[in-house]
Amino acid sequence: MPRSDESAYLPRKIEVKWRKIWEETGAHITPEQSSRPKYYCLDMFPYPSGSGLHVGHWRGYVLSDVWARYKKLQGFNVLHPMGWDSFGLPAENDAIKKQIHPEICVRRNIDNMKRQLMEIGAMYDWNREINTSSPEYYRWTQWIFIQMYNQGLAYRKEMPVNWCPKDKTVLANEEVIDGRCERCQTKVTKRQLPQWMLRITAYAERLLSDLDKLDWPEKVKLMQRNWIGRSEGATIIFNLISASGETHNLQVFTTRPDTLFGATYVVLAPEHPLVKNITGVGQRKSVEDYVRESLEKSELERTQVTREKTGVFTGAMAVNPVNGSRVPVWVADYVLAHYGSGAIMAVPAHDQRDFEFARKYELPVVEVISSNQAVRDANGYLLQAYEGEGVMINSGCFDGLPSEKGKRKVVEWLKERNLGDFTVTYKLRDWIFSRQRYWGEPIPIVYCEKCGEVPVPEKNLPVLLPRVEKYQPSGTGQSPLATIPEFVNTQCPGCASPAKRETDTMPQWAGSSWYFLRYPNPHLKDAPFDRQTVDKWLPVDCYIGGVEHAILHLLYARFFTKVLYDLGYLSFDEPFARLFNQGMVCKYSEKTGKLEKMSKSKGNVVNPDPLVEQYGTDTVRVYELFIGPPELDSEWSDQGIEGVYRFLHRAWKWVLSAKEHLVSGEKEDQEVKRQIHRLTFRVTERLEGFKFNTAISSFMEFLNFALTAERIKAGFCLETVERFLILLSPFAPHLAEELWEKTNHQSSIFTAKWPDYDRSLLEAETVEIAVQVNGKVRDTLMINKGEKESLVLEKVLALESVKRQIGEKKVVKHVFIPDRIVNLVVK
RNA sequence: GCGAGGGUGGCGGAAUUGGCAGACGCGCUGGACUUAGGAUCCAGUGCCGCAAGGCAUGAGAGUUCAAAUCUCUCCCCUCGCACCA
Numbered sequence: 075m076p077r078s079d080e081s082a083y084l085p086r087k088i089e090v091k092w093r094k095i096w097e098e099t100g101a102h103i104t105p106e107q108s109s110r111p112k113y114y115c116l117d118m119f120p121y122p123s124g125s126g127l128h129v130g131h132w133r134g135y136v137l138s139d140v141w142a143r144y145k146k147l148q149g150f151n152v153l154h155p156m157g158w159d160s161f162g163l164p165a166e167n168d169a170i171k172k173q174i175h176p177e178i179c180v181r182r183n184i185d186n187m188k189r190q191l192m193e194i195g196a197m198y199d200w201n202r203e204i205n206t207s208s209p210e211y212y213r214w215t216q217w218i219f220i221q222m223y224n225q226g227l228a229y230r231k232e233m234p235v236n237w238c239p240k241d242k243t244v245l246a247n248e249e250v251i252d253g254r255c256e257r258c259q260t261k262v263t264k265r266q267l268p269q270w271m272l273r274i275t276a277y278a279e280r281l282l283s284d285l286d287k288l289d290w291p292e293k294v295k296l297m298q299r300n301w302i303g304r305s306e307g308a309t310i311i312f313n314l315i316s317a318s319g320e321t322h323n324l325q326v327f328t329t330r331p332d333t334l335f336g337a338t339y340v341v342l343a344p345e346h347p348l349v350k351n352i353t354g355v356g357q358r359k360s361v362e363d364y365v366r367e368s369l370e371k372s373e374l375e376r377t378q379v380t381r382e383k384t385g386v387f388t389g390a391m392a393v394n395p396v397n398g399s400r401v402p403v404w405v406a407d408y409v410l411a412h413y414g415s416g417a418i419m420a421v422p423a424h425d426q427r428d429f430e431f432a433r434k435y436e437l438p439v440v441e442v443i444s445s446n447q448a449v450r451d452a453n454g455y456l457l458q459a460y461e462g463e464g465v466m467i468n469s470g471c472f473d474g475l476p477s478e479k480g481k482r483k484v485v486e487w488l489k490e491r492n493l494g495d496f497t498v499t500y501k502l503r504d505w506i507f508s509r510q511r512y513w514g515e516p517i518p519i520v521y522c523e524k525c526g527e528v529p530v531p532e533k534n535l536p537v538l539l540p541r542v543e544k545y546q547p548s549g550t551g552q553s554p555l556a557t558i559p560e561f562v563n564t565q566c567p568g569c570a571s572p573a574k575r576e577t578d579t580m581p582q583w584a585g586s587s588w589y590f591l592r593y594p595n596p597h598l599k600d601a602p603f604d605r606q607t608v609d610k611w612l613p614v615d616c617y618i619g620g621v622e623h624a625i626l627h628l629l630y631a632r633f634f635t636k637v638l639y640d641l642g643y644l645s646f647d648e649p650f651a652r653l654f655n656q657g658m659v660c661k662y663s664e665k666t667g668k669l670e671k672m673s674k675s676k677g678n679v680v681n682p683d684p685l686v687e688q689y690g691t692d693t694v695r696v697y698e699l700f701i702g703p704p705e706l707d708s709e710w711s712d713q714g715i716e717g718v719y720r721f722l723h724r725a726w727k728w729v730l731s732a733k734e735h736l737v738s739g740e741k742e743d744q745e746v747k748r749q750i751h752r753l754t755f756r757v758t759e760r761l762e763g764f765k766f767n768t769a770i771s772s773f774m775e776f777l778n779f780a781l782t783a784e785r786i787k788a789g790f791c792l793e794t795v796e797r798f799l800i801l802l803s804p805f806a807p808h809l810a811e812e813l814w815e816k817t818n819h820q821s822s823i824f825t826a827k828w829p830d831y832d833r834s835l836l837e838a839e840t841v842e843i844a845v846q847v848n849g850k851v852r853d854t855l856m857i858n859k860g861e862k863e864s865l866v867l868e869k870v871l872a873l874e875s876v877k878r879q880i881g882e883k884k885v886v887k888h889v890f891i892p893d894r895i896v897n898l899v900v901k
Numbered sequence: 902g903c904g905a906g907g908g909u910g911g912c913g914g915a916a917u918u919g920g921c922a923g924a925c926g927c928g929c930u931g932g933a934c935u936u937a938g939g940a941u942c943c944a945g946u947g948c949c950g951c952a953a954g955g956c957a958u959g960a961g962a963g964u965u966c967a968a969a970u971c972u973c974u975c976c977c978c979u980c981g982c983a984c985c986a
Contacts, residue, residue: 252983292905293905293906293980293981296904296905296981297905297981297982300904300981300982301982303982303985305985305986307986326986327985327986328986329985329986330986341986376984377983377984381984383984407984408984408986409984409986410984410985410986412985413985413986414985414986417986418986419986420986421986425986426984427984427986428986430984499985499986500985501985621980621981624981625981700913700914700925700926701913701914702913702914703914706906706907707979707980708913708914709912709913711912711913711927713912713927713928714912714913714926714927714928715927716926716927717925717926717927718926720926720941721925721926723941767913767914767915767925768914768915768924768925770925770926771914771915771924771925771926772924772925773925774924774925774926775924775925778925842921843921844920844921845921846920846921846966846967848966848967849965849966849967850967851921854921887966888966889920889966889967891920894920894921895920895921895967897920897966897967898966899966899967
């Protein structure tokens with residue numbers, strides 16, 4: 075144990091001390107006015123959970139704080155804020171579980187989490203703290219909704235929607251993962267309900283193409299691209315002749331217009347509006363039964379790829395516009411109502427799904443693309459659909475065209491006759507924006523008998539969420555707000571007649587879709603943000619958070635930003651210039667017997683509080699980074715932290731002993747200079763590359779070099795110690811600040827300047843090269859840097875080990891790479 | 902099924918314009934100091950072997966003076982998407 079307080083590293087003591095000083099001096103307050111260039115370093119803000127932060131959450135926050143402090147030392151005016159995503163299901167479900175009103179529960183959780191965040195010692199500017207469930211904030215969330223409404227980007231529609239029976243609310247498509255609720259994994263069912271929707275599909279093209287200008291992980295960009303799911307093809311109009319002889323136009327979407335001559339039947343989705351109009355008397359019962367059964371099935375059941383396809387004939391026929399042939403019209407649930415036009419032309423020869431269906435129901439298969447790649451049986455019949463390129467056959471005047479060219483020609487032919495056109499389709503669907511829950515922003519719409527749907531005037535915002543006793547979800551398809559007459563009954567803002575409020579609330583993702591615009595001007599009273607201010611700070615220079623938000627949050631935030639840009643409120647249309655996803659922290663779970671992401675349900679969470687108590691913040695910070703590459707998942711080990719604790723003790727010890735034996739710059743050993751410049755170079759380079767784990771090991775290497783009795787006796791100059799401390803300060807800010815003070819510095823280390831390095835000092839005068847014989851290392855040799863080939867070769871041949879290896883054999887060749895290697899090829 | 906990423910000591914992980922594989926840390930072994938050591942310091946630590954030496958980056962082939970790194974074939978793991986016409 076340490077003997078005296080003066081010389082001992084007592085992390086808790088200095089951490090408490092410096093946090094107090096930093097607070098008193100306003101060290102972390104980002105000035106409004108500054109001559110320095112701006113840097114916006116943003117964490118994905120947390121929702122206030124009841125279980126608090128675990129070491130996995132810490133990782134992202136430490137990462138961003140190290141980065142923010144580094145940027146500050148580089149001379150940037152850094153904005154590094156924090157807040158609370160406190161509306162929505164996670165917060166509300168926690169409240170219901172604990173039987174505490176969400177408002178109180180959220181307050182408590184925030185208090186606890188804020189205390190934990192404080193323990194990280196991050197340079198958050200708490201004056202800018204925001205909270206999405208406070209009326210001062212959600213007033214502006216509602217305001218944005220109204221702007222969208224006025225643009226026709228928010229609309230109400232009755233439709234079958236995803237319903238989570240456990241959470242008793244509707245979910246967005248993005249919130250349904252493998253047919254289950256993203257939050258509670260309950261199987262999602264369907265319900266027909268009127269819903270508020272946001273027309274995100276209007277931005278599909280820009281959300282897709284603007285990905286190209288973002289410095290984001292390719293993986294995330296790819297996920298968004300796939301989610302938006304652009305595909306180019308054609309809309310083709312088929313004439314439908316119902317069983318009773320009426321005709322209807324039917325649009326189908328296809329990406330393979332070149333296979334039009336091979337369409338041997340047409341399929342409508344069960345939900346398709348024409349189904350009931352075209353069905354024949356004889357088919358009525360079977361079609362109605364089929365449609366009903368399909369609608370009862372969950373999305374999960376319907377989209378099982380492995381499931382055998384089913385369908386029924388409607389009695390109607392469709393006329394192929396290109397050759398007039400009549401083909402049967404079927405209803406089948408392998409066709410999705412919400413994609414394309416909800417109807418397809420089926421080409422079994424060139425689409426595997428159609429092929430399987432045609433086989434089952436004995437529908438004809440007509441090949442129209444010829445290729446020797448197709449898989450056939452002995453008789454020449456297709457064994458599976460051929461989906462590749464080829465030459466058009468059985469296609470009238472298009473015969474002989476390559477399929478790629480045929481795609482265009484066929485559509486042009488149809489277009490001339492008003493029978494079709496080129497079409498782009500997206501998988502992306504409009505965003506279901508209503509939730510039948512209490513804890514969210516009330517949707518600011520009023521229903522008047524005379525005026526209909528009326529947005530709440532901006533001056534009347536916010537529509538306050540009423541305080542109620544009963545906030546549990548009702549399960550009726552209406553939010554608990556519907557049971558509160560004082561809330562529901564109101565006056566029409568237009569004509570003052572009695573009116574009723576919308577009682578649905580917004581989803582969890584509403585507040586987080588624009589919070590980054592609020593931090594630069596968090597206290598603004600008369601607007602969500604000030605254009606000049608946000609234009610100055612945004613886009614966010616570095617956004618750090620988990621990859622789990624790759625689609626939901628990041629897509630929504632981009633959408634909101636683009637809408638506000640189009641409305642002229644912003645002069646940038648992408649919110650996050652650079653994105654970094656930190657890997658998850660995993661730990662072995664006793665419950666599952668596997669290495670799992672930390673979660674309460676898996677019983678493998680590690681609470682940072684006792685670690686901070688035992689080792690101090692700086693140790694936990696450094697260990698979080700040392701554990702592995704930041705972008706990869708890593709395994710938490712309780713033992714490993716000891717090594718980092720030792721490292722910080724050694725750093726402490728080295729600085730204090732170096733301080734006792736300071737020498738002038740000229741008197742410092744040249745090797746020391748080389749090592750500290752090398753450390754500067756490495757730490758800078760590794761920070762820039764987000765290789766924080768190896769940045770830390772370079773400090774350890776330096777200490778292994780510097781912390782020996784001889785080196786300390788020989789002495790270090792003050793500049794060397796200063797360099798070391800500044801380099802270390804983003805990682806271990808409290809320790810660095812304390813040692814900065816102990817080495818007689820008056821002002822904070824974070825007002826210092828990040829050191830440069832001298833390239834000419836990085837390399838030594840002599841280098842060790844490897845000596846190989848036939849590609850195997852047999853010895854090493856010290857040579858002067860840049861020593862000539864002939865000289866080196868002479869030395870190599872003189873080595874005993876080399877002589878032994880050559881023996882009776884002859885050197886037939888040698889390879890010389892200056893300052894690295896000599897390889898002798900002997901035979 | 903499609904797409905992306907990844908397989909390196911007992912463990913976490915270093916090293917890719919091809920150039921000494923295993924930096925750094927954990928753990929382990931031995932030693933010093935000690936009443937004591939779960940503190941600290943010193944030494945050692947990929948595997949086999951007394952040694953010389955041999956073998957080693959998921960498996961197998963190839964290119965090369967030289968391969969964790971490049972090429973091909975295959976296996977395994979993780980993540981994302983999954984009837985999107």
